[in-house]
Amino acid sequence: xSDLAAEAPFLPPGNRADAxxxxxxxxxVMTHSHPKLTRGGAEISAFTLFRELKARGxxxxxxxxxxxKSEARLGATLTQPYGPDDYVYHPNAPFDYFKFANxxxxxxxxxxxxxxxxxxxIVHTHHFVRFGVEMFSAIRRGWPQAKIVLSLHEYLAIxxxxxQMMKTRTFRLCEKESYSACAAxxxxxxxxxxxxxxxxxxxxxxxxxxxxxxxxxxxxxxRSWGLPDGKLAxxxxxxxxxxxxxxxxxxxxPNEAPELLEPGSLPSRSVTAPxxxxxxxxxxxxxxxxxxxxxxxxxxxxFGQMSPLKGITVLMEAARRLNTLGVTxxxxxxxxDYSSQPIEFQKVVEEALEEAxxxxxxxxxxxxxxxxxxxxxxxxxxxxxxxWENSPVVIQEAFTNGKPVICSNIGGMAEKITHGVNxxxxxxSRPASxxxxxxxxxxxxxxxxxxxxxxxxxxTADEVLDQHLELYDRVLS
Numbered sequence: 001x002s003d004l005a006a007e008a009p010f011l012p013p014g015n016r017a018d019a020x021x022x023x024x025x026x027x028x029v030m031t032h033s034h035p036k037l038t039r040g041g042a043e044i045s046a047f048t049l050f051r052e053l054k055a056r057g058x059x060x061x062x063x064x065x066x067x068x069k070s071e072a073r074l075g076a077t078l079t080q081p082y083g084p085d086d087y088v089y090h091p092n093a094p095f096d097y098f099k100f101a102n103x104x105x106x107x108x109x110x111x112x113x114x115x116x117x118x119x120x121x122i123v124h125t126h127h128f129v130r131f132g133v134e135m136f137s138a139i140r141r142g143w144p145q146a147k148i149v150l151s152l153h154e155y156l157a158i159x160x161x162x163x164q165m166m167k168t169r170t171f172r173l174c175e176k177e178s179y180s181a182c183a184a185x186x187x188x189x190x191x192x193x194x195x196x197x198x199x200x201x202x203x204x205x206x207x208x209x210x211x212x213x214x215x216x217x218x219x220x221x222x223r224s225w226g227l228p229d230g231k232l233a234x235x236x237x238x239x240x241x242x243x244x245x246x247x248x249x250x251x252x253x254p255n256e257a258p259e260l261l262e263p264g265s266l267p268s269r270s271v272t273a274p275x276x277x278x279x280x281x282x283x284x285x286x287x288x289x290x291x292x293x294x295x296x297x298x299x300x301x302x303f304g305q306m307s308p309l310k311g312i313t314v315l316m317e318a319a320r321r322l323n324t325l326g327v328t329x330x331x332x333x334x335x336x337d338y339s340s341q342p343i344e345f346q347k348v349v350e351e352a353l354e355e356a357x358x359x360x361x362x363x364x365x366x367x368x369x370x371x372x373x374x375x376x377x378x379x380x381x382x383x384x385x386x387x388w389e390n391s392p393v394v395i396q397e398a399f400t401n402g403k404p405v406i407c408s409n410i411g412g413m414a415e416k417i418t419h420g421v422n423x424x425x426x427x428x429s430r431p432a433s434x435x436x437x438x439x440x441x442x443x444x445x446x447x448x449x450x451x452x453x454x455x456x457x458x459x460t461a462d463e464v465l466d467q468h469l470e471l472y473d474r475v476l477s
Contacts, residue, residue: 024058025121025472028114028146030135032127034064034088039368041237041393042153046126048238052465054085061118063087065130077106078114087114095130098160098189099200102132111135112142122472124149129156133200136207147209147475151237152218154390157201158225160186160194164309164387165221171308173388173410173428176224202226210475214391215412221388233471238464239396295329298442300406301378303371303394306338306349311384311408316352316360317431318384322439323357330359330442333378337365375401379448380441383407386429391416396458404451406437422454 031046046062053060066088079088093104111131115123115138123139123146125131136148156163158177165174168185179191205211211227213219214237223232306312312334319332338349353362366374375381381398383389388411395416398405407413409425417423424441427433441448459467 024053024056024469025476026059026119027053027122027124027472028061028063028118028120029053030063030123030125030127030131032065032129032131034066034082035062036082037064037067041391042126042151044393045151045153045237048461049124049465049468052238052461056465059120061085061087061120063089063114066090077104077110089131091130095132097129098193099197100128100133100156101200102130102134104132107132108134108138111138115139115142115146119143120146121476122147122149124151124468126151127153133204136204140207147472148207149210149212149472149475150205150208151212151214152222152390153214153237155218155221155388157205158221160189160197166309166387171386198226210471212471215415217388217412217415218390235467235471236396236459236464237391237393238468239400239458239461296445297329297331298380298445298448299331299333299378300380300382300438301333301335301375301403302382302384303335303366303375303397304392305340306334306336307341308345309385309387310336311386311429312336312338312349313352314384314386314429314431314434315382316349316356318434318438319356319360321431321435322359322442325435325439327359327439327442330438332360332382332438334360334362335364335366335374339365371397372401375403378403380423380451381405382434382438383413384426384434385411385413387411389413399455399458402452402455402457404448404455406434406441418454421451422456423451 027049029046029050031043033040033043035043035047043064046064050060050062062085064087077090077092079090080086081088089107089110091102091104092106093102095102120143125135125148128135128150136150139146139148154163155165159165159174160182161168161174165177166172167174174181179194182194183189183191205227208231210233211219211222211231212233212235213222214235216234219232219234223229302312302315304310315332315334322330338346341349353360356362375397381394381403383392383394383405385392385408389408390412392413395405395407395413399422405417405423407417407423407425408428409419410428414425417425419425424437426437441451
């Protein structure tokens with residue numbers, strides 16, 4: 001496979017001993033939602049990159065977007081509420097999510113003026129949503145010397161179905177885009193519309209000097225879509241903070257006492273605070289010992305959004321099948337929230353939780369700053385996603401805590417997990433396949449220990465920053 005990342009080895013932390021000290025480039029980091037407002041994977045990566053660049057001594061700026069509810073509320077297109085190197089864009093027009101066009105008449109001029117003033121060596125954007133793909137041309141006009149880098153986080157440019165590459169009616173996995181297949185998913189558009197959409201996006205992508213993908217799988221999909229080999233690099237996203245969320249100062253932390261939940265209970269909102277897992281364990285340990293006949297309890301954890309594509313119903317059905325198989329020493333710990341999902345799906349989740357046996361414990365929403373402490377209470381992570389996940393942050397978090405991962409056998413998930421070494425694969429969307437894997441590990445704990453021994457910690461933020469700087473050097477030269 002030919003890509004920039006494969007042509008030369010990545011740098012270890014710090015500069016090579018035989019190389020002169022690196023002259024650090026100045027970098028404008030952009031992301032589609034300001035990381036102090038939302039905390040998705042792209043925002044975490046952008047914020048960590050910005051923070052690590054400044055910690056290394058580089059000149060760096062951050063440009064994010066305001067939330068949809070606050071658009072244009074302040075009456076200014078660009079504000080700096082968080083500091084002199086931190087900018088927030090407030091859109092003044094509804095965004096066109098079909099061709100990712102930004103009709104805000106003020107933004108191109110504002111962006112041109114900003115890059116002309118800052119004169120960055122690199123503009124590294126972690127998305128084109130809300131800014132619009134036209135931003136690449138605006139950057140070129142404002143400061144032609146800048147090199148433009150775009151991190152790809154999902155398949156939005158390829159697929160109009162929220163970038164998921166799944167059929168709209170059947171939710172079957174889609175292997176490859178085509179004008180006819182896309183028009184079949186979206187009959188309100190014709191094949192001509194999808195032809196023009198693709199050409200519109202690729203026209204502005206021509207201004208990008210380097211595309212970074214965190215997985216070879218995602219890079220392969222974009223290579224097939226039309227991105228040139230010479231502009232594609234594979235590099236892992238900047239990792240989350242190892243000792244908690246890097247955004248602790250940005251969000252209001254919950255201060256109410258957590259509820260102690262019994263299996264199947266359904267609070268409208270629950271936050272698991274430090275120490276809650278230990279108290280939960282004390283409450284249920286006598287009951288579990290009786291239920292398992294004294295066998296060691298194996299705990300499988302699910303962390304994240306409880307949405308249809310995250311496979312929560314696959315996990316719940318697998319839990320039910322464990323009961324059928326007579327596996328009494330496996331417990332599935334669910335840390336997540338489904339309150340933002342459609343009402344119909346919320347009812348599905350609630351019914352599944354109400355019908356769950358004692359091998360399912362639902363904790364509800366959790367404070368992201370405590371994710372590492374919570375993960376220490378489980379034996380393995382489960383990622384049952386039913387779509388082509390790219391590079392889930394939860395994999396980095398699991399490996400940081402020495403936990404193997406059981407995941408669906410597709411996409412970037414399967415690429416990150418070596419079956420039988422640091423985790424296990426199961427057949428996507430098949431609860432029976434997942435149940436078989438969980439039963440095997442619960443009844444043969446030695447295999448689980450071997451998988452844990454195969455886990456290697458992910459690269460540190462310092463190491464990944466070095467890899468970014470190497471790519472910056474190469475694109476600048």
